[in-house]
Amino acid sequence: MTNHAERSSIGSQPAGEGRGRKSLRKAAAKIGLYAAVLAICVYSFFPIYWMMISSVRPMERLFLDSSLVFWPPDFASYTSLFQQTNYLVNFMNSVLMAVGTIAVSLVLSAFIAYGATRLRFRGKTTLVASMLFAYMFPPLMLAIPMAAAFRWAGLTDSLWGLLVAHLAISLPLAVWLLWGFFKAMPFDLEEAAMVDGCSQFEAFVKVVLPLSAPGLITVGIFSFLLSWADYVFALILIMSDQQKTLPVALASLLGAHDLRWGEVLAGASLIALPLFVIFIFCYRYFVAGLSAGALKG
Amino acid sequence: MVQDWRIVTLFIGSILVLGAIIGGPLVYAIMLSFYSAKSFVGELQWVGLANYAKAIQDPLFWHSFANGLMIALSAIFLQVVLGVGIALVLNRKFFGQSVVRAVSILPYFLPTVVACLIAQWILDPNYGLLKSLLSSLGIGIADWSSHAFTARGTIVLVSVWLWTPFVVTCVLAGLQTIPTQLYEAARVDGAGPWRQFWHITLPGLRSVLVVVILLRGIWMFNKFDLIWLLTKGGPLNQTETLPTLAYRKSFLEFNLGGGAAVATISFLILAGVMLIYLRLFPIDDTKQER
Numbered sequence: 041m042t043n044h045a046e047r048s049s050i051g052s053q054p055a056g057e058g059r060g061r062k063s064l065r066k067a068a069a070k071i072g073l074y075a076a077v078l079a080i081c082v083y084s085f086f087p088i089y090w091m092m093i094s095s096v097r098p099m100e101r102l103f104l105d106s107s108l109v110f111w112p113p114d115f116a117s118y119t120s121l122f123q124q125t126n127y128l129v130n131f132m133n134s135v136l137m138a139v140g141t142i143a144v145s146l147v148l149s150a151f152i153a154y155g156a157t158r159l160r161f162r163g164k165t166t167l168v169a170s171m172l173f174a175y176m177f178p179p180l181m182l183a184i185p186m187a188a189a190f191r192w193a194g195l196t197d198s199l200w201g202l203l204v205a206h207l208a209i210s211l212p213l214a215v216w217l218l219w220g221f222f223k224a225m226p227f228d229l230e231e232a233a234m235v236d237g238c239s240q241f242e243a244f245v246k247v248v249l250p251l252s253a254p255g256l257i258t259v260g261i262f263s264f265l266l267s268w269a270d271y272v273f274a275l276i277l278i279m280s281d282q283q284k285t286l287p288v289a290l291a292s293l294l295g296a297h298d299l300r301w302g303e304v305l306a307g308a309s310l311i312a313l314p315l316f317v318i319f320i321f322c323y324r325y326f327v328a329g330l331s332a333g334a335l336k337g
Numbered sequence: 338m339v340q341d342w343r344i345v346t347l348f349i350g351s352i353l354v355l356g357a358i359i360g361g362p363l364v365y366a367i368m369l370s371f372y373s374a375k376s377f378v379g380e381l382q383w384v385g386l387a388n389y390a391k392a393i394q395d396p397l398f399w400h401s402f403a404n405g406l407m408i409a410l411s412a413i414f415l416q417v418v419l420g421v422g423i424a425l426v427l428n429r430k431f432f433g434q435s436v437v438r439a440v441s442i443l444p445y446f447l448p449t450v451v452a453c454l455i456a457q458w459i460l461d462p463n464y465g466l467l468k469s470l471l472s473s474l475g476i477g478i479a480d481w482s483s484h485a486f487t488a489r490g491t492i493v494l495v496s497v498w499l500w501t502p503f504v505v506t507c508v509l510a511g512l513q514t515i516p517t518q519l520y521e522a523a524r525v526d527g528a529g530p531w532r533q534f535w536h537i538t539l540p541g542l543r544s545v546l547v548v549v550i551l552l553r554g555i556w557m558f559n560k561f562d563l564i565w566l567l568t569k570g571g572p573l574n575q576t577e578t579l580p581t582l583a584y585r586k587s588f589l590e591f592n593l594g595g596g597a598a599v600a601t602i603s604f605l606i607l608a609g610v611m612l613i614y615l616r617l618f619p620i621d622d623t624k625q626e627r
Contacts, residue, residue, distance in 0.1 A: 073426065073429055073431055074431065076426045077426060077427075077431055077433075077437055080423055080426060080427070080437065080440075080441050081437055081440050081441070083498075084440050084441045084442075084443055084444055084502075085440050085443060087444075087452075087455045087456075087459065087498070088443060088444070088447070088455070090455065090458075090459060090466060091451070091454070091455045091458065094458065102464075103463075103464040106466055106469045106470075147351075148351040148354060148355065149351075151344075151347040151348050151350070151351040152348060152351045152352060152355065154344065154348070155344060155345070155347075155348030155349075155351075155352075156348075158344070159340060159344070159345065159348060160340075167352075174359050176552075176555045176556070176559070176607075177359075177363070177559075177604070178559040178561075178579075178580060178583075178600055178603055178604050178607070179559060179561055179562075179580070180561060180580050180583045180584060180587075180596070180600045181362070181363065181366050181597075181600040181601065181604055182359070182362045182363070182366070184366055184369065184583065184587045184593065184596050184597050184600060185361075185362040185363070185365035185366040185369060185597070186362050187587070187588070188365070188369060188374075188593055189361075189362065189365060204358050207358055208358045208359050208362070211355055211358070211359070212355075212359070215355070239341050239343075240340065240341035240343075240344050241341045241343040241344055244344060265446070268448065269447075269448030269449060269450070271448070271449055271450050271562040271565075271566065272561050272562050275562075275565075276584075276588060287448055287449075287450040288450075290450055290454070291450050291453075291454075291566055294454065294457070301458060301461075301464070304454055304458075305454070305458060308450075308451045308454045308455065311448055311450070311451055312446075312447055312448075312451055315446050315447065315448075316443075316446075319439075319443070319446055323439055326442075326446075327442070327506060330503065330506045330507070
């Protein structure tokens with residue numbers, strides 16, 4: 041300790057020279073900081089950039105040319121993707137799944153989370169803790185029995201079956217996030233509405249839900265992400281090309297025809313595109329959700 | 338207070354739906370693990386613990402377990418080290434901070450399949466960017482997917498790229514909770530940046546890191562899609578893990594009971610490790626409960 045104190049006091053004493061060295065060190069620290077920041081940006085963004093730039097490279101140069109910038113962009117890979125594969129059908133399947141997952145998990149999780157914060161019953165903590173537990177299940181422990189049960193129920197290769205699976209992965213997270221949200225909301229607001237003659241149900245719909253819009257948006261985003269990105273359940277529950285969602289369709293594209301890299305990268309860029317749009321508009325909800333889910337665990 | 342029957346009914350109804358779509362499969366999975374089913378349409382036959390006995394006598398099971406553990410541990414270690422490092426940089430003040438923070442989270446947003454395709458494209462032994470970069474330096478590369486070490490390394494690399502942003506976000510939030518007075522006091526006492534990190538930052542991040550490591554550990558151990566997309570467990574089972582083994586048994590060998598048994602055992606192992614972990618590092622929840 042004393043050593044350090046001494047060294048720092050010696051370093052700061054000689055007036056002119058010391059100040060010069062100090063500002064030099066400050067400049068070096070600043071350069072170091074910006075170098076680190078640049079490295080982080082390149083590390084995080086370059087692979088995504090490389091995917092997008094490769095998808096608009098003329099197909100005959102895709103395997104020869106690795107220039108970082110070029111002009112003009114060429115959309116042959118995209119037209120080929122649309123003409124030669126079921127991409128649009130698969131895209132619509134993915135959209136359907138995402139919309140269904142968002143809608144159902146929002147409704148169900150709102151009722152469950154509200155009940156869990158406002159109703160009086162035993163085993164509340166167990167209920168909420170089991171949500172956290174459920175979203176850590178091995179996916180295959182849900183997928184194997186689902187595949188067997190859906191075969192029995194005639195839901196093989198059906199998007200309805202896949203919707204059930206997507207709900208099973210998104211609901212626990214949705215309940216968990218909304219529970220934290222409703223718990224933090226003071227009961228006085230509903231009470232005031234109920235004193236004014238609202239029933240509890242009306243107070244929930246007219247007062248609580250509008251006030252929890254940020255929480256609902258966060259839940260919607262995470263439900264969308266889980267459904268949109270799901271590969272495991274779609275791989276196991278869907279067989280025919282017509283019913284496939286994007287992740288599985290895209291992965292099978294690479295397996296089926298070798299060297300279709302142009303189309304594959306175009307397809308991958310198109311999966312990522314809606315995510316980037318959401319990301320730009322909903323960044324703060326995303327970060328809020330991440331920290332709410334993680335810090336409370 | 339009288340409780341609104343509509344709220345109660347909707348609550349109970351939703352709980353029942355939730356129970357059916359999560360509890361149902363879970364119970365059915367455990368049930369299936371006691372039966373032998375040669376195909377999806379065939380009759381189920383009660384075999385007791387035979388599936389479990391067969392699973393744990395299979396050397397491939399333990400090989401997969403060790404593989405999964407190795408991949409998960411190295412990925413978590415790198416994610417945490419890199420995540421804390423990046424968070425410390427992003428916590429400083431610099432021009433364009435909020436944009437850079439957003440960019441650094443981007444990979445986390447990508448579906449696993451996209452990240453895997455990008456990795457395969459860049460690492461492609463014939464046409465990839467890495468190949469052309471290295472060949473301009475006069476170095477040749479082999480196919481990463483044909484060697485155990487490079488195949489595992491690629492899995493770890495892609496996991497780190499995809500999920501480090503989760504650690505970064507949590508650590509950044511955790512850094513805000515450390516009082517700045519502590520750093521001022523340390524500076525007055527003459528502690529350098531390194532000492533400040535060890536004695537203030539790390540202890541301050543303890544509760545965040547305990548949770549982050551737990552969550553990432555669970556998710557890495559259960560990871561199926563990333564490994565299946567990159568290597569399908571190959572070359573020669575060198576990247577096989579318990580989830581890919583369970584998939585292989587159920588859907589490629591049509592041994593539903595065997596796959597269910599592997600999934601159940603891996604779940605039990607995970608639950609056991611989780612309990613021990615939480616005993617060793619209890620999550621301090623008192624601050625949040627109020």
